[in-house]
Amino acid sequence: MNTMTLLRARLQKPDASAPRCAPPSRAPLVALVIGLVACTLLPQHASLLTRVFITALLVLSLDLAVGVAGLATLGHAALFGVGAYAAGIFALKVMPDPLVGLGIGVAAGALLAFASGAFLLRYQGFTFLMLTVAVAQIVLSLAQKARDWTGGDDGLSGFTVRPLLGRFVFDLEGRVAALYALAVLVIALYLLRRLVDSPFGLAVRGIHENRARMAALGTPVYARLLVLYTVAGAVAGAAGALSAQTTAVVGLDSLSFALSAEALVMLILGGAGRLTGALVGATVFTLLHHTAASINPYHWLFVVGILLMLVVLVPPAKAWAWLRSRVGAGS
Protein backbone atom coordinates (compact mmCIF):
# COMPACT_ATOMS: atom_id res chain seq x y z
CA MET A 1 0.00 0.00 0.00
CA ASN A 2 1.55 3.33 -0.98
CA THR A 3 1.68 6.47 1.17
CA MET A 4 -1.12 8.27 -0.66
CA THR A 5 -3.43 5.30 -0.21
CA LEU A 6 -2.63 5.20 3.50
CA LEU A 7 -3.22 8.93 3.87
CA ARG A 8 -6.45 8.71 1.95
CA ALA A 9 -7.55 5.87 4.21
CA ARG A 10 -6.87 8.06 7.26
CA LEU A 11 -8.80 10.93 5.74
CA GLN A 12 -11.71 8.75 4.74
CA LYS A 13 -12.33 6.25 7.48
CA PRO A 14 -15.50 4.21 7.08
CA ASP A 15 -16.79 5.19 10.50
CA ALA A 16 -16.14 8.82 9.65
CA SER A 17 -18.38 8.67 6.61
CA ALA A 18 -21.18 6.57 8.00
CA PRO A 19 -23.81 9.04 9.16
CA ARG A 20 -24.47 8.85 12.87
CA CYS A 21 -26.91 10.83 14.89
CA ALA A 22 -25.60 11.47 18.40
CA PRO A 23 -27.34 14.45 20.03
CA PRO A 24 -25.66 17.54 18.53
CA SER A 25 -25.15 19.05 21.98
CA ARG A 26 -23.16 16.15 23.46
CA ALA A 27 -19.74 16.86 21.94
CA PRO A 28 -19.94 20.66 22.52
CA LEU A 29 -20.95 20.04 26.15
CA VAL A 30 -18.02 17.68 26.69
CA ALA A 31 -15.68 20.20 25.03
CA LEU A 32 -17.08 22.98 27.23
CA VAL A 33 -16.62 21.00 30.43
CA ILE A 34 -13.08 19.90 29.54
CA GLY A 35 -12.21 23.45 28.47
CA LEU A 36 -13.61 24.99 31.65
CA VAL A 37 -11.82 22.43 33.83
CA ALA A 38 -8.55 23.16 32.02
CA CYS A 39 -9.04 26.93 32.39
CA THR A 40 -9.79 26.49 36.12
CA LEU A 41 -6.96 24.08 36.93
CA LEU A 42 -4.31 25.69 34.72
CA PRO A 43 -4.87 29.45 34.94
CA GLN A 44 -1.12 30.02 34.54
CA HIS A 45 -1.33 28.39 31.09
CA ALA A 46 -4.26 30.50 29.87
CA SER A 47 -2.42 31.74 26.78
CA LEU A 48 -1.49 28.17 25.80
CA LEU A 49 -5.11 27.11 26.25
CA THR A 50 -6.25 30.04 24.11
CA ARG A 51 -3.91 28.83 21.39
CA VAL A 52 -5.31 25.31 21.72
CA PHE A 53 -8.91 26.56 21.38
CA ILE A 54 -8.14 28.79 18.40
CA THR A 55 -6.15 26.06 16.65
CA ALA A 56 -8.98 23.61 17.34
CA LEU A 57 -11.40 26.03 15.68
CA LEU A 58 -9.15 26.22 12.61
CA VAL A 59 -8.83 22.43 12.40
CA LEU A 60 -12.59 22.09 12.94
CA SER A 61 -13.09 24.26 9.89
CA LEU A 62 -10.57 22.17 7.96
CA ASP A 63 -12.40 19.00 8.99
CA LEU A 64 -15.57 20.39 7.47
CA ALA A 65 -13.80 20.77 4.13
CA VAL A 66 -11.54 17.70 4.20
CA GLY A 67 -13.24 15.16 6.45
CA VAL A 68 -16.89 15.90 5.72
CA ALA A 69 -16.84 17.14 2.12
CA GLY A 70 -13.68 15.36 0.93
CA LEU A 71 -12.06 18.57 -0.30
CA ALA A 72 -8.38 17.93 0.45
CA THR A 73 -6.86 21.39 0.78
CA LEU A 74 -3.44 22.77 1.61
CA GLY A 75 -4.50 26.39 1.49
CA HIS A 76 -6.74 26.67 4.51
CA ALA A 77 -4.43 29.18 6.19
CA ALA A 78 -5.56 31.75 3.61
CA LEU A 79 -9.05 31.72 5.14
CA PHE A 80 -7.62 31.91 8.66
CA GLY A 81 -5.17 34.71 7.78
CA VAL A 82 -7.76 36.79 5.96
CA GLY A 83 -10.01 36.59 9.04
CA ALA A 84 -7.07 37.61 11.24
CA TYR A 85 -6.07 40.58 9.06
CA ALA A 86 -9.70 41.71 8.64
CA ALA A 87 -10.30 41.68 12.41
CA GLY A 88 -6.95 43.40 13.08
CA ILE A 89 -7.45 46.11 10.45
CA PHE A 90 -11.03 46.63 11.64
CA ALA A 91 -9.87 47.07 15.24
CA LEU A 92 -7.14 49.48 14.12
CA LYS A 93 -9.08 51.60 11.66
CA VAL A 94 -12.77 51.30 12.52
CA MET A 95 -13.67 50.12 16.01
CA PRO A 96 -12.08 47.80 18.56
CA ASP A 97 -15.20 45.90 19.69
CA PRO A 98 -14.24 42.20 19.84
CA LEU A 99 -17.60 40.73 18.83
CA VAL A 100 -18.05 43.05 15.86
CA GLY A 101 -14.42 42.31 14.94
CA LEU A 102 -15.17 38.60 15.19
CA GLY A 103 -18.11 39.10 12.83
CA ILE A 104 -15.81 40.92 10.40
CA GLY A 105 -13.32 38.02 10.55
CA VAL A 106 -16.13 35.52 9.91
CA ALA A 107 -17.37 37.57 6.95
CA ALA A 108 -13.86 37.93 5.50
CA GLY A 109 -13.18 34.18 5.74
CA ALA A 110 -16.57 33.36 4.22
CA LEU A 111 -16.11 35.88 1.42
CA LEU A 112 -12.68 34.57 0.43
CA ALA A 113 -13.94 30.97 0.62
CA PHE A 114 -16.94 31.84 -1.55
CA ALA A 115 -14.90 33.76 -4.11
CA SER A 116 -12.06 31.24 -4.33
CA GLY A 117 -14.40 28.25 -3.97
CA ALA A 118 -16.47 29.43 -6.96
CA PHE A 119 -13.33 28.77 -9.02
CA LEU A 120 -11.63 25.96 -7.07
CA LEU A 121 -14.66 23.70 -6.74
CA ARG A 122 -14.82 23.20 -10.49
CA TYR A 123 -11.82 20.91 -9.97
CA GLN A 124 -11.19 17.76 -7.97
CA GLY A 125 -8.36 15.73 -6.46
CA PHE A 126 -4.79 16.88 -6.98
CA THR A 127 -5.83 19.77 -9.25
CA PHE A 128 -8.01 21.13 -6.44
CA LEU A 129 -5.24 20.55 -3.90
CA MET A 130 -2.63 22.40 -5.96
CA LEU A 131 -4.99 25.27 -6.73
CA THR A 132 -5.72 25.76 -3.01
CA VAL A 133 -1.96 26.15 -2.48
CA ALA A 134 -1.84 28.65 -5.35
CA VAL A 135 -4.73 30.70 -3.94
CA ALA A 136 -3.07 30.79 -0.49
CA GLN A 137 0.22 31.92 -2.04
CA ILE A 138 -1.55 34.71 -3.95
CA VAL A 139 -3.24 35.92 -0.75
CA LEU A 140 0.11 35.75 1.09
CA SER A 141 1.79 37.72 -1.67
CA LEU A 142 -0.98 40.36 -1.63
CA ALA A 143 -0.64 40.71 2.15
CA GLN A 144 3.10 41.16 1.74
CA LYS A 145 2.65 43.90 -0.87
CA ALA A 146 -0.15 45.80 0.89
CA ARG A 147 2.18 47.12 3.61
CA ASP A 148 -0.01 50.14 4.38
CA TRP A 149 -2.83 47.88 5.46
CA THR A 150 -1.13 44.73 6.71
CA GLY A 151 2.29 45.94 7.88
CA GLY A 152 3.92 43.62 5.33
CA ASP A 153 6.77 41.51 6.70
CA ASP A 154 6.65 43.37 10.03
CA GLY A 155 3.09 42.21 10.64
CA LEU A 156 0.03 44.12 11.75
CA SER A 157 0.17 45.46 15.29
CA GLY A 158 -0.71 48.52 17.32
CA PHE A 159 -4.37 47.70 17.73
CA THR A 160 -6.19 47.02 20.97
CA VAL A 161 -9.48 45.33 21.69
CA ARG A 162 -12.20 46.72 23.92
CA PRO A 163 -13.50 44.72 26.92
CA LEU A 164 -15.70 41.82 25.89
CA LEU A 165 -19.39 42.78 26.17
CA GLY A 166 -18.16 46.06 27.63
CA ARG A 167 -17.29 44.33 30.94
CA PHE A 168 -14.55 41.74 30.61
CA VAL A 169 -11.16 43.31 30.05
CA PHE A 170 -8.62 41.18 28.17
CA ASP A 171 -6.18 40.64 31.08
CA LEU A 172 -2.45 40.09 30.74
CA GLU A 173 -2.70 36.47 31.95
CA GLY A 174 -5.09 35.78 29.08
CA ARG A 175 -7.93 34.26 31.13
CA VAL A 176 -10.68 36.27 29.45
CA ALA A 177 -9.11 35.50 26.07
CA ALA A 178 -9.12 31.76 26.87
CA LEU A 179 -12.77 31.77 27.94
CA TYR A 180 -13.74 33.90 24.92
CA ALA A 181 -11.96 31.50 22.54
CA LEU A 182 -13.52 28.50 24.30
CA ALA A 183 -17.00 30.00 24.02
CA VAL A 184 -16.58 30.62 20.28
CA LEU A 185 -15.17 27.11 19.78
CA VAL A 186 -18.06 25.45 21.63
CA ILE A 187 -20.70 27.49 19.76
CA ALA A 188 -19.02 26.69 16.42
CA LEU A 189 -18.83 22.99 17.29
CA TYR A 190 -22.54 22.94 18.19
CA LEU A 191 -23.56 24.72 14.98
CA LEU A 192 -21.35 22.50 12.80
CA ARG A 193 -22.57 19.36 14.55
CA ARG A 194 -26.13 20.35 13.63
CA LEU A 195 -25.05 21.16 10.08
CA VAL A 196 -23.28 17.83 9.60
CA ASP A 197 -26.19 15.81 11.02
CA SER A 198 -28.79 17.62 8.89
CA PRO A 199 -30.04 16.61 5.43
CA PHE A 200 -27.59 19.17 4.01
CA GLY A 201 -24.70 17.54 5.87
CA LEU A 202 -25.84 14.10 4.72
CA ALA A 203 -25.86 15.28 1.11
CA VAL A 204 -22.34 16.71 1.47
CA ARG A 205 -21.10 13.46 2.99
CA GLY A 206 -22.78 11.67 0.12
CA ILE A 207 -20.79 13.84 -2.31
CA HIS A 208 -17.61 12.90 -0.43
CA GLU A 209 -18.53 9.23 -0.83
CA ASN A 210 -19.60 9.27 -4.46
CA ARG A 211 -20.15 12.38 -6.58
CA ALA A 212 -21.63 10.51 -9.53
CA ARG A 213 -24.25 8.89 -7.30
CA MET A 214 -25.25 12.20 -5.74
CA ALA A 215 -25.51 13.88 -9.13
CA ALA A 216 -27.73 11.01 -10.27
CA LEU A 217 -29.97 11.64 -7.26
CA GLY A 218 -30.39 15.22 -8.45
CA THR A 219 -28.02 16.89 -6.00
CA PRO A 220 -26.56 20.15 -7.30
CA VAL A 221 -23.06 19.03 -6.29
CA TYR A 222 -21.22 22.26 -7.03
CA ALA A 223 -23.73 24.45 -5.18
CA ARG A 224 -23.73 22.21 -2.10
CA LEU A 225 -19.93 22.18 -1.95
CA LEU A 226 -19.73 25.94 -2.42
CA VAL A 227 -22.02 26.52 0.56
CA LEU A 228 -20.06 24.04 2.67
CA TYR A 229 -16.72 25.62 1.69
CA THR A 230 -18.09 29.08 2.51
CA VAL A 231 -19.14 27.88 5.97
CA ALA A 232 -15.67 26.37 6.47
CA GLY A 233 -14.21 29.73 5.44
CA ALA A 234 -16.41 31.54 7.97
CA VAL A 235 -15.20 29.24 10.78
CA ALA A 236 -11.54 29.61 9.74
CA GLY A 237 -12.09 33.37 9.58
CA ALA A 238 -13.47 33.27 13.14
CA ALA A 239 -10.34 31.42 14.27
CA GLY A 240 -8.17 34.04 12.57
CA ALA A 241 -10.12 36.90 14.16
CA LEU A 242 -9.76 35.30 17.61
CA SER A 243 -6.03 34.90 17.03
CA ALA A 244 -5.68 38.59 16.08
CA GLN A 245 -7.77 39.81 19.01
CA THR A 246 -6.12 37.65 21.66
CA THR A 247 -2.51 38.25 20.57
CA ALA A 248 -2.95 41.82 19.22
CA VAL A 249 -0.66 41.01 16.33
CA VAL A 250 -1.12 39.43 12.89
CA GLY A 251 1.91 38.13 11.02
CA LEU A 252 2.35 36.76 7.53
CA ASP A 253 2.77 33.32 9.11
CA SER A 254 -1.02 33.31 9.62
CA LEU A 255 -1.30 32.90 5.83
CA SER A 256 1.58 30.46 5.45
CA PHE A 257 1.71 27.09 3.76
CA ALA A 258 3.25 25.72 6.98
CA LEU A 259 0.09 26.59 8.94
CA SER A 260 -2.12 24.87 6.32
CA ALA A 261 0.09 21.78 6.43
CA GLU A 262 0.20 21.72 10.25
CA ALA A 263 -3.59 21.98 10.40
CA LEU A 264 -3.85 18.99 8.06
CA VAL A 265 -1.39 17.04 10.22
CA MET A 266 -3.52 17.82 13.29
CA LEU A 267 -6.62 16.62 11.49
CA ILE A 268 -4.95 13.35 10.54
CA LEU A 269 -3.73 12.93 14.12
CA GLY A 270 -7.23 13.35 15.55
CA GLY A 271 -9.16 11.59 12.79
CA ALA A 272 -11.03 13.30 9.97
CA GLY A 273 -14.78 13.53 9.46
CA ARG A 274 -16.00 13.43 13.05
CA LEU A 275 -15.43 17.08 14.04
CA THR A 276 -14.38 15.95 17.52
CA GLY A 277 -11.24 14.45 15.99
CA ALA A 278 -10.24 17.96 14.95
CA LEU A 279 -10.37 19.04 18.59
CA VAL A 280 -8.33 16.06 19.74
CA GLY A 281 -5.72 16.49 16.99
CA ALA A 282 -5.33 20.23 17.58
CA THR A 283 -4.99 19.72 21.34
CA VAL A 284 -2.45 16.89 21.06
CA PHE A 285 -0.40 18.71 18.42
CA THR A 286 -0.39 22.09 20.21
CA LEU A 287 0.49 20.58 23.59
CA LEU A 288 3.14 18.38 22.01
CA HIS A 289 4.55 21.38 20.16
CA HIS A 290 4.64 23.36 23.40
CA THR A 291 6.23 20.58 25.47
CA ALA A 292 8.65 19.17 22.91
CA ALA A 293 9.72 22.63 21.71
CA SER A 294 10.50 23.72 25.27
CA ILE A 295 12.67 20.60 25.73
CA ASN A 296 14.37 20.85 22.36
CA PRO A 297 13.43 23.89 20.24
CA TYR A 298 15.36 22.59 17.20
CA HIS A 299 14.16 19.01 16.91
CA TRP A 300 10.60 19.04 18.23
CA LEU A 301 9.20 18.31 14.76
CA PHE A 302 10.99 14.94 14.97
CA VAL A 303 8.50 13.86 17.67
CA VAL A 304 5.56 15.07 15.59
CA GLY A 305 6.96 13.21 12.57
CA ILE A 306 7.16 9.92 14.50
CA LEU A 307 3.65 10.38 15.88
CA LEU A 308 2.28 11.12 12.43
CA MET A 309 3.96 8.03 10.99
CA LEU A 310 2.41 5.91 13.73
CA VAL A 311 -1.05 7.37 13.17
CA VAL A 312 -0.86 6.88 9.41
CA LEU A 313 0.76 3.43 9.39
CA VAL A 314 -0.86 1.73 12.37
CA PRO A 315 -4.58 1.00 11.99
CA PRO A 316 -6.57 2.33 14.98
CA ALA A 317 -8.00 -1.15 15.73
CA LYS A 318 -4.48 -2.58 15.94
CA ALA A 319 -3.35 0.27 18.21
CA TRP A 320 -6.31 -0.33 20.56
CA ALA A 321 -5.66 -4.07 20.62
CA TRP A 322 -2.00 -3.45 21.47
CA LEU A 323 -2.93 -0.96 24.20
CA ARG A 324 -5.47 -3.39 25.68
CA SER A 325 -2.94 -6.24 25.68
CA ARG A 326 -0.40 -4.01 27.46
CA VAL A 327 -2.96 -2.96 30.05
CA GLY A 328 -4.05 -6.61 30.46
CA ALA A 329 -0.43 -7.74 30.88
CA GLY A 330 0.20 -5.01 33.45
CA SER A 331 -2.77 -5.86 35.68
Add this chain to the structure above:
Amino acid sequence: MTQLLEVRSLDKRFGGLHVTRNVSFSLAEGERLALIGPNGAGKTTLVNQISGVLRPDSGAIHLRGENVTRQHQAGRVRAGLARTFQITTLAPHFPVQRQIELALFERERLTWRAWRGIDSYPALQAEAQELLARFGLRRHAATPTQDLAYGEQRLVEMALALALRPQVLLLDEPMAGVPKGDGARLLAALDALPRELGVLIVEHDMELVFRFATRILVLAEGAVLADGTPEQIRRDPKVRAAYLGN
Protein backbone atom coordinates in the same frame (compact mmCIF):
# COMPACT_ATOMS: atom_id res chain seq x y z
CA MET B 1 -49.92 7.15 -25.04
CA THR B 2 -48.10 10.19 -23.63
CA GLN B 3 -44.55 10.58 -24.87
CA LEU B 4 -42.25 10.89 -21.85
CA LEU B 5 -38.87 11.06 -23.51
CA GLU B 6 -38.00 12.27 -26.97
CA VAL B 7 -34.50 12.15 -28.36
CA ARG B 8 -34.06 14.11 -31.58
CA SER B 9 -31.07 13.89 -33.93
CA LEU B 10 -28.55 13.42 -31.12
CA ASP B 11 -24.93 13.58 -32.19
CA LYS B 12 -21.71 13.23 -30.21
CA ARG B 13 -18.04 12.91 -31.10
CA PHE B 14 -15.00 12.20 -28.91
CA GLY B 15 -12.30 13.71 -31.11
CA GLY B 16 -12.26 11.64 -34.27
CA LEU B 17 -14.57 8.99 -32.81
CA HIS B 18 -18.21 9.45 -33.81
CA VAL B 19 -20.02 7.77 -30.91
CA THR B 20 -23.60 8.96 -31.44
CA ARG B 21 -24.81 9.48 -35.00
CA ASN B 22 -28.06 11.31 -35.52
CA VAL B 23 -30.00 9.18 -33.02
CA SER B 24 -33.73 9.80 -32.68
CA PHE B 25 -36.31 7.83 -30.74
CA SER B 26 -39.06 8.31 -28.22
CA LEU B 27 -40.28 6.54 -25.10
CA ALA B 28 -43.93 6.51 -24.11
CA GLU B 29 -45.63 6.10 -20.75
CA GLY B 30 -45.61 2.47 -19.65
CA GLU B 31 -43.26 1.44 -22.47
CA ARG B 32 -40.34 -0.93 -21.90
CA LEU B 33 -37.71 0.00 -24.45
CA ALA B 34 -34.54 -2.09 -24.66
CA LEU B 35 -31.42 -0.54 -26.11
CA ILE B 36 -29.18 -3.23 -27.51
CA GLY B 37 -26.09 -3.36 -29.66
CA PRO B 38 -22.62 -4.85 -29.81
CA ASN B 39 -19.90 -3.67 -27.40
CA GLY B 40 -18.77 -0.19 -28.33
CA ALA B 41 -22.03 0.62 -30.12
CA GLY B 42 -22.43 3.75 -27.96
CA LYS B 43 -25.24 2.59 -25.67
CA THR B 44 -23.83 3.90 -22.38
CA THR B 45 -22.69 7.13 -24.08
CA LEU B 46 -26.28 7.62 -25.24
CA VAL B 47 -27.61 6.96 -21.72
CA ASN B 48 -25.04 9.41 -20.33
CA GLN B 49 -26.23 12.09 -22.73
CA ILE B 50 -29.87 11.50 -21.84
CA SER B 51 -29.15 11.63 -18.10
CA GLY B 52 -26.95 14.74 -18.39
CA VAL B 53 -23.55 13.23 -17.55
CA LEU B 54 -22.40 14.12 -21.09
CA ARG B 55 -23.53 16.99 -23.28
CA PRO B 56 -24.39 16.15 -26.89
CA ASP B 57 -22.70 18.10 -29.70
CA SER B 58 -26.04 18.62 -31.38
CA GLY B 59 -29.62 17.42 -31.20
CA ALA B 60 -32.23 17.74 -28.48
CA ILE B 61 -33.63 15.81 -25.52
CA HIS B 62 -37.17 16.46 -24.34
CA LEU B 63 -38.55 15.17 -21.07
CA ARG B 64 -42.32 15.37 -20.81
CA GLY B 65 -42.27 18.07 -23.48
CA GLU B 66 -39.58 20.14 -21.75
CA ASN B 67 -36.30 20.67 -23.58
CA VAL B 68 -33.63 19.54 -21.07
CA THR B 69 -30.69 19.33 -23.49
CA ARG B 70 -28.77 22.12 -21.73
CA GLN B 71 -29.88 21.19 -18.24
CA HIS B 72 -27.59 19.63 -15.64
CA GLN B 73 -28.34 16.23 -14.15
CA ALA B 74 -30.17 17.79 -11.20
CA GLY B 75 -32.62 19.55 -13.51
CA ARG B 76 -33.33 16.34 -15.40
CA VAL B 77 -33.94 14.43 -12.17
CA ARG B 78 -36.42 17.12 -11.15
CA ALA B 79 -38.07 16.77 -14.58
CA GLY B 80 -38.70 13.09 -13.78
CA LEU B 81 -35.65 11.14 -14.95
CA ALA B 82 -33.74 8.59 -12.87
CA ARG B 83 -30.98 6.18 -13.78
CA THR B 84 -28.86 3.30 -12.59
CA PHE B 85 -25.26 2.70 -13.60
CA GLN B 86 -23.50 -0.07 -15.51
CA ILE B 87 -21.01 -0.35 -12.64
CA THR B 88 -22.63 -0.03 -9.23
CA THR B 89 -22.34 3.57 -8.07
CA LEU B 90 -23.27 3.92 -4.41
CA ALA B 91 -21.97 5.64 -1.28
CA PRO B 92 -19.96 2.63 -0.02
CA HIS B 93 -19.92 3.47 3.70
CA PHE B 94 -23.52 4.65 4.04
CA PRO B 95 -25.96 2.18 5.57
CA VAL B 96 -28.53 1.11 3.00
CA GLN B 97 -31.47 2.84 4.67
CA ARG B 98 -29.53 6.09 5.06
CA GLN B 99 -28.76 5.99 1.38
CA ILE B 100 -32.42 5.59 0.49
CA GLU B 101 -33.31 8.41 2.88
CA LEU B 102 -30.77 10.58 1.11
CA ALA B 103 -32.60 10.01 -2.18
CA LEU B 104 -35.89 10.88 -0.45
CA PHE B 105 -34.41 14.07 1.05
CA GLU B 106 -33.25 15.03 -2.42
CA ARG B 107 -36.63 14.26 -3.97
CA GLU B 108 -38.38 16.42 -1.37
CA ARG B 109 -35.71 19.13 -1.84
CA LEU B 110 -34.79 19.02 1.82
CA THR B 111 -31.04 18.92 1.39
CA TRP B 112 -30.80 22.69 1.80
CA ARG B 113 -31.99 22.23 5.37
CA ALA B 114 -29.08 22.52 7.74
CA TRP B 115 -30.62 22.56 11.21
CA ARG B 116 -33.02 19.66 11.87
CA GLY B 117 -31.32 16.29 12.34
CA ILE B 118 -31.68 13.58 9.69
CA ASP B 119 -33.55 11.38 12.17
CA SER B 120 -36.35 13.91 12.66
CA TYR B 121 -38.17 13.07 9.44
CA PRO B 122 -40.24 10.00 10.46
CA ALA B 123 -42.43 9.98 7.35
CA LEU B 124 -39.38 9.71 5.09
CA GLN B 125 -37.86 7.03 7.32
CA ALA B 126 -41.06 5.01 7.03
CA GLU B 127 -41.04 5.42 3.25
CA ALA B 128 -37.41 4.30 3.11
CA GLN B 129 -38.25 1.19 5.14
CA GLU B 130 -41.19 0.46 2.87
CA LEU B 131 -38.92 0.69 -0.18
CA LEU B 132 -36.36 -1.60 1.46
CA ALA B 133 -39.10 -4.13 2.22
CA ARG B 134 -40.27 -3.97 -1.40
CA PHE B 135 -36.78 -4.93 -2.60
CA GLY B 136 -36.22 -7.52 0.15
CA LEU B 137 -33.49 -5.41 1.73
CA ARG B 138 -35.08 -4.69 5.11
CA ARG B 139 -32.63 -6.86 7.04
CA HIS B 140 -29.76 -4.93 5.45
CA ALA B 141 -31.09 -1.51 6.52
CA ALA B 142 -28.08 -0.84 8.76
CA THR B 143 -25.49 -2.53 6.54
CA PRO B 144 -23.03 -0.33 4.67
CA THR B 145 -23.68 -0.84 0.97
CA GLN B 146 -20.10 -1.97 0.35
CA ASP B 147 -20.79 -5.03 2.54
CA LEU B 148 -23.75 -6.19 0.43
CA ALA B 149 -23.54 -8.88 -2.22
CA TYR B 150 -23.21 -7.43 -5.72
CA GLY B 151 -26.72 -8.43 -6.72
CA GLU B 152 -28.11 -6.67 -3.65
CA GLN B 153 -26.12 -3.55 -4.50
CA ARG B 154 -27.86 -3.56 -7.88
CA LEU B 155 -31.18 -3.75 -6.04
CA VAL B 156 -30.19 -0.75 -3.90
CA GLU B 157 -29.42 1.15 -7.11
CA MET B 158 -32.90 0.37 -8.39
CA ALA B 159 -34.50 1.30 -5.06
CA LEU B 160 -32.63 4.63 -5.12
CA ALA B 161 -33.91 5.37 -8.61
CA LEU B 162 -37.49 4.53 -7.63
CA ALA B 163 -37.23 6.60 -4.44
CA LEU B 164 -37.02 9.63 -6.73
CA ARG B 165 -40.50 8.73 -8.13
CA PRO B 166 -39.35 9.11 -11.72
CA GLN B 167 -41.47 8.94 -14.84
CA VAL B 168 -38.57 7.80 -16.99
CA LEU B 169 -36.12 5.20 -15.70
CA LEU B 170 -32.81 4.44 -17.43
CA LEU B 171 -31.38 1.07 -16.45
CA ASP B 172 -27.80 0.62 -17.65
CA GLU B 173 -27.09 -3.12 -17.74
CA PRO B 174 -28.85 -3.97 -14.45
CA MET B 175 -27.83 -7.64 -14.74
CA ALA B 176 -24.15 -6.99 -15.49
CA GLY B 177 -21.91 -8.89 -13.07
CA VAL B 178 -24.82 -10.32 -11.11
CA PRO B 179 -24.34 -14.01 -10.20
CA LYS B 180 -27.00 -16.39 -11.53
CA GLY B 181 -28.35 -17.00 -8.04
CA ASP B 182 -29.16 -13.32 -7.47
CA GLY B 183 -30.62 -12.82 -10.95
CA ALA B 184 -34.11 -13.97 -9.98
CA ARG B 185 -34.51 -11.20 -7.40
CA LEU B 186 -33.49 -8.60 -9.94
CA LEU B 187 -35.85 -10.01 -12.54
CA ALA B 188 -38.67 -9.91 -10.01
CA ALA B 189 -37.77 -6.29 -9.24
CA LEU B 190 -37.89 -5.45 -12.95
CA ASP B 191 -41.26 -7.12 -13.31
CA ALA B 192 -42.58 -5.19 -10.33
CA LEU B 193 -41.66 -1.75 -11.71
CA PRO B 194 -44.66 0.63 -11.75
CA ARG B 195 -46.73 0.05 -14.89
CA GLU B 196 -46.93 3.71 -15.91
CA LEU B 197 -43.14 4.16 -15.77
CA GLY B 198 -41.31 4.56 -19.08
CA VAL B 199 -38.24 2.31 -18.92
CA LEU B 200 -35.17 2.38 -21.15
CA ILE B 201 -33.00 -0.64 -20.42
CA VAL B 202 -29.53 -1.30 -21.80
CA GLU B 203 -28.83 -5.01 -21.57
CA HIS B 204 -26.72 -7.73 -23.14
CA ASP B 205 -28.79 -10.62 -21.78
CA MET B 206 -30.99 -11.33 -24.82
CA GLU B 207 -33.29 -13.66 -22.91
CA LEU B 208 -34.11 -10.84 -20.50
CA VAL B 209 -34.42 -8.28 -23.31
CA PHE B 210 -36.94 -10.33 -25.29
CA ARG B 211 -38.88 -11.19 -22.15
CA PHE B 212 -38.99 -7.67 -20.69
CA ALA B 213 -39.09 -5.24 -23.64
CA THR B 214 -42.16 -4.10 -25.50
CA ARG B 215 -39.92 -2.39 -28.04
CA ILE B 216 -36.27 -2.73 -28.99
CA LEU B 217 -33.86 -0.16 -30.35
CA VAL B 218 -30.71 -1.54 -31.93
CA LEU B 219 -27.61 0.63 -31.98
CA ALA B 220 -24.56 -0.09 -34.13
CA GLU B 221 -21.53 2.19 -34.44
CA GLY B 222 -23.45 4.97 -32.75
CA ALA B 223 -26.41 4.95 -35.14
CA VAL B 224 -29.89 3.42 -34.93
CA LEU B 225 -29.88 0.21 -36.92
CA ALA B 226 -33.42 -0.88 -36.17
CA ASP B 227 -36.37 0.11 -34.00
CA GLY B 228 -39.35 -2.18 -33.55
CA THR B 229 -41.19 -4.81 -31.52
CA PRO B 230 -39.20 -7.79 -30.23
CA GLU B 231 -40.70 -9.93 -32.99
CA GLN B 232 -39.73 -7.45 -35.72
CA ILE B 233 -36.20 -7.19 -34.31
CA ARG B 234 -35.86 -10.95 -34.07
CA ARG B 235 -36.71 -11.27 -37.77
CA ASP B 236 -34.72 -8.25 -38.99
CA PRO B 237 -31.86 -9.57 -41.18
CA LYS B 238 -29.71 -6.45 -40.56
CA VAL B 239 -29.90 -7.00 -36.79
CA ARG B 240 -29.21 -10.68 -37.13
CA ALA B 241 -26.14 -9.92 -39.21
CA ALA B 242 -24.83 -7.12 -37.02
CA TYR B 243 -25.62 -8.38 -33.58
CA LEU B 244 -27.52 -11.57 -33.02
CA GLY B 245 -25.64 -13.60 -35.58
CA ASN B 246 -27.18 -15.89 -38.13
